[in-house]
Amino acid sequence: GAGVSQSPRYKVAKRGQDVALRCDPISGHVSLFWYQQALGQGPEFLTYFQNEAQLDKSGLPSDRFFAERPEGSVSTLKIQRTQQEDSAVYLCASSLAAGYSNQPQHFGDGTRLSIL
Amino acid sequence: AQRVTQPEKLLSVFKGAPVELKCNYSYSGSPELFWYVQYSRQRLQLLLRHISRESIKGFTADLNKGETSFHLKKPFAQEEDSAMYYCALSPALNTDKLIFGTGTRLQVFP
Structure with a gap:
């Protein structure tokens, strides 16, 4: 694919369950980042x-x-024994190079995780 | 502490009006500053970075180290500029991690 791919797009889990979120970066990209975005936050x-x-x-x-x-x-980002405060969008980003070069980060659509 | 502050959650303007989205940062070294944008139903994408000193979609941003600011400006807003805008800082150490502000939603009315 042309961009960063994340799966699943949505995940609902009960408190205490383990979850696994997948990120497929752009081919050849050396750097990979995970971010957590809570509602209304960056x-x-x-x-x-x-x-x-x-x-x-x-x-x-x-x-x-x-x-x-x-x-x-x-x-893969794994969260064990999930808690309600883990509810957020989890973003993955990749970039071509590493270190000081500060290549642009390309983001996926994210996984929206909801803990009940 | 490394921090990015975007004081406005929402900025509403009419088409053709000038726009300035404010961003202030706190960092003791020489950071790299970015603006990222997220249009409705799209993923977060880079708009511009201070080291490029370029204008993208009519937007510019100048790094002011004295005021520790990196405000995003456009002289004439367009409806298609409506989006969520995030200012971000990279400490420029041995990782490229980004520290984001809380974002400003820009609404451009016709």
């Missing part, structure tokens, strides 16, 4: 990958959040 950084290496996970709100990108392409 996106907030969660974590960053350069190829398969998770270089920054300072934004993950708790140890219930886990992200991986084992082969340096597709990434």
